[in-house]
Every structure is written in C-alpha cells, then in structure tokens.
Amino acid sequence: MTDIAATAPAIVGRSLWGDAWARLKANRAAMFSLYYLVLIGIISVFGPWFVPHQYTTIYADYVRMPPSLSAYPKPDMIETALTEAIKRMRVDIKDWHQEGSQVFVTVKSTKPIDDRNIRYLDRSDAFDDTKIENKSPDGLEVTMSASVKQQYFLFGTDNTGRDLLSRTLMAGRISLAIGLLAGVVAVVIGVIYGAAAGFSGGKVDEVMMRIVDVLYSLPFIFFVIMLVVFFGRNFVLMFLAVGAVLWLDMARIVRGQALSIRRQEYVQAAEAMGIGQRGILIRHVIPNLLGPVVIYMTLLVPQVIILESFLSFLGLGIQEPMTSWGVLISVGAKNIGTANWLLLFPAFFLVSTLFALNFVGDGLRDALDPRDR
Incomplete structure (x- = not known):
C-alpha cells in the first residue's frame, strides 16, 4: 500500500482563475464575442493607419457619396x-x-x-x-x-466629404478608450470602497455610505463643467474623472454583496483562523464579487459611450475633427432619410460591440461564480 501511494501521480488542483478560464472556453457564445471584441479593438487601434484616407481629409467633390466597392469618380x-x-x-x-x-x-x-x-x-x-x-x-x-484619380470609399462619405470608414475606425478607438478608461476607474474605486464598507459594517459602513449619498447629490453636469474649466478639453482627464463619479453605483452593488458574503461560513472560518480583514477581503470577499462586478462592467462601458455622445452634443465632449461612435450616430440620425449609410455603419459597430460585451459578461459571470464550481 505504501509503494502504491508513493508512486501515484500527485493531483494538481486548479485555481479560481484556471477553473474560470476552462469554463469560459466551454461557452461558445462568450468566446466568439471575446474574439470579436479583440478584433474590433485591433482594427480600431491599427486600422486608421492602413486605410487610404485620413479621417480629417475633406474631399469637396465627394460630399455624401454612397458606399461603393468600385472606385470614384463614376x-x-x-x-x-x-x-x-x-x-x-x-x-x-x-x-x-x-x-x-x-x-x-x-x-x-x-x-x-x-x-x-x-x-x-x-x-x-x-x-x-x-x-x-x-x-x-x-x-x-x-x-x-x-x-x-481613383478614390475608394467603402463606407461612403459624410456631409463634408470625409471618408466614413476611416472616421468609423477612429471613432471606435476613441469610444473604446473612453469606455475602458472610465469603466476601469469606476470598477476599481467602487469595488474597493464598497467591499471595505460592507465588510467593515457598523459605524464605518454608515459613514462611508453617507459620503456616497452626498456625492450622489452633486449635479453631474455641473461637475463636468467644472472639469472642463480646470482641465480644458482633454477627454482623457475628463473621462477619468467621469469614471471617478460612476463608481457610486458600483460601490452600492458591491457593498450589498459584501454584507451577504461576510455572514458566510467560510468567512467566519477564516476569522477563526486568525486571518486579518485585509486577507479576507482579498482572498474571499472580492473573488466572490467578481460575477456582479463583471456584469456591471459590461453595462458600464456602453453607458459611458452614450454619456460621451450626450456631452459631445452639449459641446463638452469630443469635438471636431475628432469623433466617436456616439457622435457619428448622432449625425447619421439627422440624415437617415437621405444618407442612411451615415447611421448604419457606426450603429452596426456600436450595437455589435454592445452585444459582444453582454455575451462576454454573461460568460464571465457564470465562469466566476464560485457556487457553480
């Protein structure tokens, strides 16, 4: 018996992340969406360097030309x-x-x-x-x-004669960057703040949540205007700050989950073993919060993109000649009767990206849920 036990291969366990990755790979819809998001990211980042037209170049002779696979001029x-x-x-x-x-x-x-x-x-x-x-x-x-001179406009041109393909790719770069920047900032601050408040409980939780209530009362547009006054029209700094406001919802979601998790037996067992609150937060509370956090993150990115379109309409966001999917859709909606391609192409990229984010979020929620392991 001793010899058999000595020669038996050791059983190697899988970590939470290894198990989650294995389960995510089994979800075809989530993996296809993940690959699609990677593809969208690659063509948005590198695509504007390879298309034949710059996104700012104006072709006065080709204003509002429809999409075509053959060269202009006809x-x-x-x-x-x-x-x-x-x-x-x-x-x-x-x-x-x-x-x-x-x-x-x-x-x-x-x-x-x-x-x-x-x-x-x-x-x-x-x-x-x-x-x-x-x-x-x-x-x-x-x-x-x-x-x-032969010119190719695969997505057509806009109201001023600019190539819509190059502008759509550049808009994807800006929209994805804004969504990820604000989303990451909001998630990081919200998870840490909400987990600390929910797990601490008592007066600490009361004080931290009252701070959140006070921040909720601040007018959002006034806050954005103040950012523009202090930082100028630097959209990176502005949306980093926007992400620092959007963490309030995340903090409340995480706080509610943390209040439930702190009553679980494995948390009480960790406390009985003498593990400090920081260790319990990192090893037990935060990993069990990843499911709701990922779902909220997939909803936060499109929320930021829509918010960016609203701010650009007010003159506080992306300004010409820079563009984003929200700006292109806003312009396309005004020309849907006479130049529907101005709406269809950016709307397709935005909607397909949002669908992919939702599928990836659902897949990650199922893969990271410890109760389904």
Missing part, C-alpha cells in the same frame, strides 16, 4: 467634375474625351490662357498629374491632359 461624374474645374479657370470647354484613365480637354478663351491654370484641375479630387499637350500660337486655345 463615369457619369467625370464630366461634372471636369466642368466644375474648368469653370474656375474662367474659360470655355471646346471639346473633351477620355482614353482609359486619361482625360483630354480643349479649352478656349478670348484672352491668352495662362499655363498656371492647370492647377485648377490638380486641385480637383477627381484629377491629377495635369499637363499641357498643345497650345495655339495666339494662346487662346489650350489642350490639356489629366489622369483620373
């Missing part, structure tokens, strides 16, 4: 763009034709035509590399050639 748009460019030269078009990707145009005037007029074609978003092919001896007639 064949029926070339003549319009050419007419607009030639009109700025204050000359008349005698003839024009297209050969492949090249456009040849002959213009005439009652006065000699300056060679520098070709810059009007180069300034157009539809043409590039303009050259003078032929010029009459009296200078009243000039033949020019220009290359048709």
Whole structure:
C-alpha cells in the first residue's frame, strides 16, 4: 500500500482563475464575442493607419457619396467634375474625351490662357498629374491632359466629404478608450470602497455610505463643467474623472454583496483562523464579487459611450475633427432619410460591440461564480 501511494501521480488542483478560464472556453457564445471584441479593438487601434484616407481629409467633390466597392469618380461624374474645374479657370470647354484613365480637354478663351491654370484641375479630387499637350500660337486655345484619380470609399462619405470608414475606425478607438478608461476607474474605486464598507459594517459602513449619498447629490453636469474649466478639453482627464463619479453605483452593488458574503461560513472560518480583514477581503470577499462586478462592467462601458455622445452634443465632449461612435450616430440620425449609410455603419459597430460585451459578461459571470464550481 505504501509503494502504491508513493508512486501515484500527485493531483494538481486548479485555481479560481484556471477553473474560470476552462469554463469560459466551454461557452461558445462568450468566446466568439471575446474574439470579436479583440478584433474590433485591433482594427480600431491599427486600422486608421492602413486605410487610404485620413479621417480629417475633406474631399469637396465627394460630399455624401454612397458606399461603393468600385472606385470614384463614376463615369457619369467625370464630366461634372471636369466642368466644375474648368469653370474656375474662367474659360470655355471646346471639346473633351477620355482614353482609359486619361482625360483630354480643349479649352478656349478670348484672352491668352495662362499655363498656371492647370492647377485648377490638380486641385480637383477627381484629377491629377495635369499637363499641357498643345497650345495655339495666339494662346487662346489650350489642350490639356489629366489622369483620373481613383478614390475608394467603402463606407461612403459624410456631409463634408470625409471618408466614413476611416472616421468609423477612429471613432471606435476613441469610444473604446473612453469606455475602458472610465469603466476601469469606476470598477476599481467602487469595488474597493464598497467591499471595505460592507465588510467593515457598523459605524464605518454608515459613514462611508453617507459620503456616497452626498456625492450622489452633486449635479453631474455641473461637475463636468467644472472639469472642463480646470482641465480644458482633454477627454482623457475628463473621462477619468467621469469614471471617478460612476463608481457610486458600483460601490452600492458591491457593498450589498459584501454584507451577504461576510455572514458566510467560510468567512467566519477564516476569522477563526486568525486571518486579518485585509486577507479576507482579498482572498474571499472580492473573488466572490467578481460575477456582479463583471456584469456591471459590461453595462458600464456602453453607458459611458452614450454619456460621451450626450456631452459631445452639449459641446463638452469630443469635438471636431475628432469623433466617436456616439457622435457619428448622432449625425447619421439627422440624415437617415437621405444618407442612411451615415447611421448604419457606426450603429452596426456600436450595437455589435454592445452585444459582444453582454455575451462576454454573461460568460464571465457564470465562469466566476464560485457556487457553480
């Protein structure tokens, strides 16, 4: 018997985090949502560097262009763009034709035509590399050639002619950063404060909760205005401070859970073994609070994103040329009748991200619940 016990392999237990990860991997919806969130994060962070257009570049000739997989300008748009460019030269078009990707145009005037007029074609978003092919001896007639500049707008353009794809990716970077910054700050402060109040109990709990009640009474908009006065329009500092206000709900949720957990037998056993309050908080109370905390975190991120849209509408949040999903949706809602793509693309990214956050939150809640182990 002794030999068998000595040669038997040792049984290695799994920690709370190892067991939670194994259970999370078994949840297909949560894992798919987690991968989707990682993908959204990657394309939001690195995508603006690889798209062909900057999110601030304005294309005056392509205002409110619908999404297209083919290049602009379309064949029926070339003549319009050419007419607009030639009109700025204050000359008349005698003839024009297209050969492949090249456009040849002959213009005439009652006065000699300056060679520098070709810059009007180069300034157009539809043409590039303009050259003078032929010029009459009296200078009243000039033949020019220009290359048709192909532009791809997969998500279309907005009301000022900016590429919606690059703006949607940049908006994702800002919205996710704001949501995570404010969410992490709120969760960290709320969990520590609420767990300490609930586990301490007595007069300490009363005093800490009265402080929360006082902070609840402060007008939120007044607080934000004061932040703008002190910190300026630095959205990082502002939303870090916003997260420092949103922890109040988290503190109340955690405090209620902590009051329930402190009466459990394993907490009383830890106290009987001489473990201090700090050790009980870290090893027993906070791990058993992770389920509600994760669920609240998944709800807090979209709450912050919506809050950011509201503040931007008031002129206190994200300002042009910077953007966010909330700002894009606000603009798209005003143009849904004539340019619905301005609403559909940012709304899809926002809604799909919120769904993914909810699925991940549900999966983490089930995986981190010690009662289901």
